[in-house]
Amino acid sequence: MTAPASPQTADGPKAEDSGGGLDRGVLAVAMVVVLGAIMSILDVTVVNVALKHLTEDFNTPLATIQWVATGYTLALATVIPVTGWASARFGTKRLYMISITLFVAGSALAGMAWSAESLIAFRVLQGLGGGMIMPAGMTILTQAAGAQRVGQVMSIVGIPMLLGPIAGPILGGWLVDDVSWRWIFYINVPIGAVALVLAARILKRDQPRPAERLDFLGLVLLSPGLAALIYGLATGAEKSDFTLPGVLVPTVAGGALVLGFVAHALRRGNTNPLIDLRLFKRRSVAAASGTLVLFACAFFGAMLILPLYYQTVRGETAFAAGLLLAPQGFGAMVTMPIGGKLTDKLGPGKVVLVGLAIVVAGVAGFATQLTPDASYWALGAALFVMGLGMGMTMMPTMSAAMQTLQHDEVPRASTSLNIIQQVAGSIGTAFIAVMLATQMRDRGLDLGGGMGAETPAAGQVPPEIMAQIMTKMADAFQTTYWWSLGLLVLAFLPALLLPRKKPDTVPVETPMPMH
Template sequence: MTSPASPSTADGPAEPPAGQGLDRGVIAVAMVVVLGAIMSILDVTVVNVALKHLSQDFDAPIATIQWVATGYTLALATVIPVTGWASARFGTKRLYMLSIALFVLGSALAGMAWDDKSLIAFRVLQGLGGGMIMPAGMTILTQAAGPQRVGQVMSIVGIPMLLGPIAGPILGGWLVDDVSWRWIFYINVPIGALALVLSARILKKDAPRAAERLDVLGLLLLSPGLACLIYGLATGAEKQDFGRPNVLVTTVLGAVLVIGFAVHALRKGNRNPLIDLRLFRRRSVAAASGTLALFACAFFGAMLVLPLYYQTVRGESAFTSGLLLAPQGFGAMLTMPVGGKLTDRIGAGKVVLVGLALVVLGVAGFATQITADSSYWALGGALFVMGLGMGMTMMPTMSAAMATLQHDEVPRASTALNIIQQVAGSIGTAFIAVLLATELSNRGLGSSASSEAPAPGSIPPNVLAQVMDKMADAFQSTYWWSLVLLAFAFVPALLLPRRKTATPASEDSVPVMMH
């Protein structure tokens, strides 16, 4: 075994001591991964802004156009589980480049779509590539930097994960209003082309490995299970009724298939499960997964509520709403690099607890301050504090799981964490959407959150003021539920390691993936 302090290895620079900054090689690899992450994450939020324009252009109902977003999500859920096996079988560089190529091809075709059906089909193709970009990229980064610097590299790849929900609406609103909806897809082509060129030049060539047998039964259980589960949740939230026969059957079927996969993966004789659930026996992995699930559930739900508040209660455009979300991004940019370094030096547990406390403080601001005429400065301040907390929560949590793993365990763990984040985000969005609809209904407002704010000239001022006050009160009540979810996240977070994680004893030094 090569000591981390060794000056070099035959394959590249040896892993530096803990706490040392990132060298140029690792930073170059990180930039390649960030390019891919930016495409896949921005795409989700950019498209959401354009749904109403797409409905008008294709003369299709919103329920149909919604599949432009839902079809992409279902494709993600279908392909993510196979990423760990594909990384081991074909190599992370090949897989990463293939995923970017598929995403770019899907983007170019989506930009040329001639009707709603063709657009939905091309979005599915996009999702098949997009689902592999993040887990493959995280694997490349973790293996390039080694466990002692995983916090720093995860903070870099986390930037687009946290800024995507902010930059996406701004970019999408501008492109849709001033250019063309087709450019929300075309813009991915030059970014993807640059990512492919840099990947070919910078990432280390994949080393040949013995073929690993694909867990076919696991794939047949998990991929359809996740797709059914997410479809059921998305449809139930859209219809505001989880008791409808088709929604209930799909959701239950998805849950049964996922449970069936868990039983199959944990069988004694199963040596190569699609996702190695035995990794969750490690305290750090289990605690990180629980923290990530509850945090993602609360975060993505909260991110759904605020733009709706700005547009329905305050009457702001999609573009302006995106600008009003910017303080969150500035907060995350300040703390994310610091959070990564602190994670490597003192352990993720201490960093995540402080981050969660800041997020709770920010969300509490919305739960107590949202009214029909709240100060934008006050809401912006709460968003900034929330961003400070997010920069010290999401990626340090993932780092806590990754830092204890051996080289060959990283791809499967990365896949598992991405699945948890995807499913938890879908559950959180559906949960908060239903709660908001219920709160509005309880105040006699029906499904007002899904429509434009009433035109001031069409309703008497005193009646309009009462309606807006009731709507704002519904949004404020919904934020209390996000606070409850965040409070539960403290329980697994308390189990995260609060000391610097030692390099796994059986791990060789991991060479930087660069020529």
């Protein structure tokens, strides 16, 4: 039986539904959107606990296999600016269903991957779909509920956002241990199929209204440029030689494409650039961007390697490693709503500085305590503290950028900051993974066969030799966390320039921007 449609006209919700609770139609739409959100959000975190198994199954070093995570987030960044144009061109319902189809196809192919390279390619396809699921779904839900009920709507969609960092690693660990790592991708297929059927039956028919043109040249310059530049820099750092042809060519080519994009975006007469770089003349936007880059590099890189420590140094299963990562999600769950309220009352700059200080304290715990026999309670406390700080840093930083902007500048700034966050996360995962591989190699630990290659089986070597190997490995992780800590300390410099006063006026409530 078809669920009742949300009472809307072609121009939006009816007046009588502009306030009060959420009716059955809106709740049905919310169910469809949450299903898509669950897939895309879980997939960001579920892969981290499987990296050790992937390096071993494909006999591939960590510096290569980390592109399973990096390629996905880069693909997310690629489609963010396209979503607004595609929504107007094809309609939000059609775009949402296309996004889920791409994501499910990428998931099924990733589960069938026969090599590290094929897995990375299929993860990129997954990311191209996943990057459009959330903004398209949020727009559909906002239009169904109306401006007066946006807060209630966001609280529903916020559930998978809060639970993702907790449930993702646990679910991924269970599947890796008891089923197969391939099922961390296959599990998206039935969920996606249900989401597609419900979307076809519940979401109202599209009314495409093509508006602005897509900055196709900007897209062609920026996306391949970033991928080539990050690949070249990561490979050069891994090999400790930036003069090799396989390093120099992609680095130079990527840098040239990115510079070409900058010139194109700043060109006079370009009224609709992919990223409006002119906004970065605003101190608040520039400071927020700098803070976000350094924070995302450090935080997401740090979270990438922690499950590897639990599995390689401590010998934990993937499922146990996922459970041990849960405190970070609980910490973020506590402070995310508090951070938003404090930002409105005190100003974003003050909140972000406190949040950064809390994250620094958490990462410092890993940089100083990550020994072969570190207390799990102490590490869990450090993770919880990191989560507390993250909840008071990410969204307040974005709020700081929006505070001084005009109404029509907000969507463009939102797009830019979301791209910056995804790209910075990609850079961070690549950088921290390469740093860990370098630290392992410097200590004489062989990573050629994956993260488990350097660890002899129990009984093959005397206990004192095994203890030395574990100590070297733990020291490599510890040193890598010092790099992460250094990036976080640098983030204080742009954060000091963020606005420290609350906004003078309350911004007009608008649907979440998609372009």
